[in-house]
Amino acid sequence: MMECDILDSLEQLGYDGPLLEEKALLTAAEGGLSSPEYVDLCRWLVSRLNPLCGLEESITSGPGDMDSLQVEMSGLLKELHCPHEEAVSRILKGGVLKPKDCLKFALFLSSELQAAQILRSMRLSDKSQNENAVFRDLRSICETLSLPEPGGQEAAGVFFQVQEKVEKIVECLPNGSAGNPVLNKSLSSEQWRKLHGINNDLSSEYECRRRMLIKRLDVTVQSFGWSDRAKEKVDSMAMAYQPRRHSLRPQSTVDMAELLAAREDLCNVVKTSSGSMREKTVCAVNKILMGRVPDRGGRPSEIHPPPPEMPPWQKRQDGSGWKGRGGNWGRGGGSWRGGGRNQGRHGRYGGKRGRYQY
CATH class of the missing domain: 1.10.418 (Actin-binding Protein, T-fimbrin; domain 1)
Structure with missing residues (x-):
């Protein structure tokens, strides 16, 4: 009520x-x-x-x-x-x-x-979550560098302490330990804005691909349960799969911080089939040789076009069609007085009246 x-x-x-x-x-x-x-x-x-x-x-x-x-x-x-x-x-x-x-x-x-x-x-919750995320990251940096918590301090003072601490740590490292950064030039505000836009476009593209891969994974795992034997173990399969499935996130976590932290060693492209990589990826399965398998075809050069659904159109030949009121019918070869393909033993109407027979 x-x-x-x-x-x-x-x-x-x-x-x-x-x-x-x-x-x-x-x-x-x-x-x-x-x-x-x-x-x-x-x-x-x-x-x-x-x-x-x-x-x-x-x-x-x-x-x-x-x-x-x-x-x-x-x-x-x-x-x-x-x-x-x-x-x-x-x-x-x-x-x-x-x-x-x-x-x-x-x-x-x-x-x-x-x-x-x-x-x-909801607006307050979103704002507090954003503020908490920034404060959480800053507090994690201070804990890693053994600095006091940033609570109650000005942002400029906290970042100055972080920069000073990092510079001292880098000086104590052996030469070449940190590596040279990939981004070694200063960017303007307009360039940073464009870089943010590029990163957003790539993140959107990768999110779409990740969603597709996760959906394929869900469908594949679901197909495992179609057999009668697997139907008896649905609960155990779900317990093994669901925790791992929930840990997968379609959103990309790459942001501008990864770009600033990237080093030149990431630019070295090594083929997965190279000898140095195969020493780490070789396993017993690679030594198993497969025998002859049936040919499944699929070669485009051997595929023939399908036959046409209808015969091609051709121009009417001379001598076909009507030849007048008393002439032949054309293809049927029938006449007003009998004969032709449509005439049975007693004509179309079963009678023997020659005048109206086909």
């Missing part, structure tokens, strides 16, 4: 007024805008909705000034795009509201307030 939904919403919103009981709510709805309790409920909902949505309209009048109250109520509902247009127009015309219309307005305002609170919490 509508009144039950309104009471549940008011309890969740923290309303502690006199309309938390079903009987009192119905009585106030019957009074409509003439009921001070109903007007106070609407004013309470609007007062909490206003800072979340930045409403231009508000409810400041009471039942004593019915004309102003009707204008404010109708303007507020129109600003919120209330779907009950007939009831809203009835307010502006000064008509009597039904108790059901008042309940609809109360439910609409409470639902709008709940939706606004949810959207606000």
Whole structure:
């Protein structure tokens, strides 16, 4: 029932007024805008909705000034795009509201307030997650370098400490340990912006490919369970596969930090079939030789085009077709007086009338 939904919403919103009981709510709805309790409920909902949505309209009048109250109520509902247009127009015309219309307005305002609170919490959650991610990375850097936590410090001071610590560590390393960076030039703001765009395009492309590979993996693993023997071990297969499957993420984790950290040794391309690589990848399976296998074809040079669905069109030859009213039929060779391909033993109509035989 509508009144039950309104009471549940008011309890969740923290309303502690006199309309938390079903009987009192119905009585106030019957009074409509003439009921001070109903007007106070609407004013309470609007007062909490206003800072979340930045409403231009508000409810400041009471039942004593019915004309102003009707204008404010109708303007507020129109600003919120209330779907009950007939009831809203009835307010502006000064008509009597039904108790059901008042309940609809109360439910609409409470639902709008709940939706606004949810959207606000989502925005705050996203902002806190981004801030927490940055702070978490910075704290991890400080822990790795044995620096104090960055809490309460200015960003410039923290980065200066990090740079100074890294330079000291690099000086203590043997020559060539860190390697030369791949990116050895300074980039302008416009170049960094273009580089970010290129990275976003590549990340989108790799995400599409990863999704396709993950889907292929899901389909392959699903096909393993089609046999009758595998159907008995569905639970054990799921326990072995699901944890590994959930660890796979389609989003690419490569960002600009990897570009700055890349060294020149990443640019050395070595073939997987080279001797140095095969020493590390050789195994017993590579020594197994396969025998003769049946030829499965598939060579494009040996594939013949399919036959045409219909014979090719040819120009009509001379002597074919009609030769006049009393002449031959053409291809059938029939005539008005009998003969031809359509004539049976007794003609088409079973009779022996030569004049109308085909």
